[in-house]
Amino acid sequence: MNFSNIDWALIGEATIDTLLMTGFSLVFTVIIGLPLGILLYLTSPRQALSNAPVYQTLSLVVNVLRSVPFLILLIVMIPMTRVIAGTSLGVPGAIPPLVVSSAPFFARLVENVLRELDPGINEACRAMGAHPRQTVLMALIPEAMTGILAAVIVTAIALVGYSAMSGVIGGGGLGDLALRFGYQRYQSDVMIVTVAILVILVQLLQMFGDRLVGRLSRK
Template sequence: MSADSWALLARSLWETIYMTGLSGLMSFVFGIPLGVLLYITKPGRFMASPLINMVLGAVVNATRSVPFIILMVAIIPLTRMLVGTSIGTTAAIVPLTLAAIPFVARIAEGAINEVPGGLIEAAQAMGATPLQIITRVLLPEARPGLINGMTITLVTLVGYSAMAGAIGGGGLGDLGIRYGYQRFDGVIMLATVVVLIVLVQLVQSAGDRLQTYFDRSH
């Protein structure tokens, strides 16, 4: 590979990290509270509201059912309104985030479901408010599961970011398509695949280490 090819690979790697990192962060910020809402509004929970739960569940399920490549195209007007363009790395963050939020919400809901009901009842017996139950019982107890879910989300977003390259989203996917596929450069294509594999392995390893740490300190 030439020096220019290495420079392209480095820039594309940075674009992928940028897209994945920022969309992952935003999906955690919005997805985890949404998952908490899905949990606490279920019938029989301490803030039960079947109507709200049904509406939220329907929205989450509808968003999750749309293939990512279709979602990217469908929300182009929204992307253009939010970031001023529908092409490029920053523009790709919008569909990546929207695709990941319902995914994170269901993972968060599942992690919180594993919290023993006795802990919640004990907190209620001691007069804890709903906010205190959420922040001092549910989220701390579900932390290992949440970390595992975040890791899965980031790995998934790496794959989605590669798909974003198909419509000019930048990153390693764009590099592989434009240089590896369209220009028949097998070396660039191989390098792109290897870098994606290494990136996923690093994310997974970091997530596993964090989960192990919190499991031990739990």
């Protein structure tokens, strides 16, 4: 292995692509997954908007999307991705399947975080005549903010791994680089560098998340 022969400019470009894929996908995941997780919680049994058919339908959709392996989802969604993003390649082509895969995962995490809150919060809000929307915005989300932030970090780390897998269909980023150079051209030095960068990204995300959660917990 000769690391001096590595195209570091290409490595840098692939790293930026991975960060873009992860960042944009995380934003859309939170935008979709947070309301979905709250709705799952509110429509579950013994909650403010308890509705068995709605909850079971949402839960089924979430479970189905979570159970589909990401590589299969990438391939199945190619036609839809072309409609949404205009292409199935590169960073834009990787974002839709990343969001579809991670939003249900994040929604379930949010639901579990809300379930762990003290039931007395809901009871106090009901006693004061608060509307479900007021209960969510003024009581549940502020109380669950630490757990929700931790869920965001967990989802971001999962997205880093998913973004690497998107290289199989030309999704760009470090995964695409590892596949084209590290695997197909047997350049093990490129494979080692890309894996090392992915590990560093995950570690940095976890460290940043832990500090942020710690600060929020102390407040």
